[in-house]
Amino acid sequence: NAGVIQTPRHKVTGKGQEATLWCEPISGHSAVFWYRQTIVQGLEFLTYFRNQAPIDDSGMPKERFSAQMPNQSHSTLKIQSTQPQDSAVYLCASSLDWGWYTLYFGAGTRLSVL
Amino acid sequence: TQTVSQSDAHVTVFEGDSVELRCNYSYGGSIYLSWYIQHHGHGLQFLLKYYSGNPVVQGVNGFEAEFSKSDSSFHLRKASVHWSDSAVYFCAVIDGSSGNKLIFGIGTLLSVKP
Numbered sequence: 001n002a003g004v005i006q007t008p009r010h011k012v013t014g015k016g017q018e019a020t021l022w023c024e025p026i027s028g029h030s031a032v033f034w035y036r037q038t039i040v041q042g043l044e045f046l047t048y049f050r051n052q053a054p055i056d057d058s059g060m061p062k063e064r065f066s067a068q069m070p071n072q073s074h075s076t077l078k079i080q081s082t083q084p085q086d087s088a089v090y091l092c093a094s095s096l097d098w099g100w101y102t103l104y105f106g107a108g109t110r111l112s113v114l
Numbered sequence: 115t116q117t118v119s120q121s122d123a124h125v126t127v128f129e130g131d132s133v134e135l136r137c138n139y140s141y142g143g144s145i146y147l148s149w150y151i152q153h154h155g156h157g158l159q160f161l162l163k164y165y166s167g168n169p170v171v172q173g174v175n176g177f178e179a180e181f182s183k184s185d186s187s188f189h190l191r192k193a194s195v196h197w198s199d200s201a202v203y204f205c206a207v208i209d210g211s212s213g214n215k216l217i218f219g220i221g222t223l224l225s226v227k228p
Binding site: 004033035042043045048055056058059091093098099100101102103104105106107108 | 146148157158160208214215217218219
């Protein structure tokens with residue numbers, strides 16, 4: 001069990017460029033979550049999927065952020081026209097069950113927008 | 115919306131000391147509380163959780179937490195800390211009223227001095 005895998009670990013983009021972050025959940029886990037972590041805001045919920053279906057995207061900035069889960073083995077978070085304020089660590093997590101679930105986190109992708 | 119608050123941003127203790135990290139929650143019906151740990155440069159790791167039954171729950175590496183309905187608290191404790199316990203600790207609650215997502219507190223940095 002390799003755990004939740006996030007790639008790349010570090011990504012540097014110029015202002016206005018697009019960034020795509022990848023997440024491979026633990027095999028057999030039914031739910032995938034995305035969080036953003038900054039010093040100022042802490043851990044912010046972005047969105048989550050259950051059995052590949054989007055359930056709640058209430059934390060996603062509406063205009064430039066999108067997330068997909070095309071199959072059970074990976075999810076992507078895409079940020080269009082990146083801005084300096086998008087600089088953060090983006091964390092992906094998966095859970096086996098539902099209800100009183102436990103999250104298993106990846107190591108995160110550090111996005112730096114110059 | 116259910117939330118958690120962690121009143122201590124930074125706690126410093128010496129190796130071998132006991133420690134208590136505080137977490138208070140806002141009441142919102144069914145309660146699911148958990149603690150996660152994040153070592154520098156890594157993702158979060160699950161420590162323990164409570165949703166019913168014995169209010170004292172045991173976690174990994176000697177950590178335990180006690181749920182108190184009267185105090186609206188779920189404090190984390192360890193009897194004797196090791197330098198490797200230095201990390202950021204997050205209290206979290208499932209917000210059942212808003213999509214069942216896991217909401218994290220701001221975190222408490224625990225520094226263990228040799």
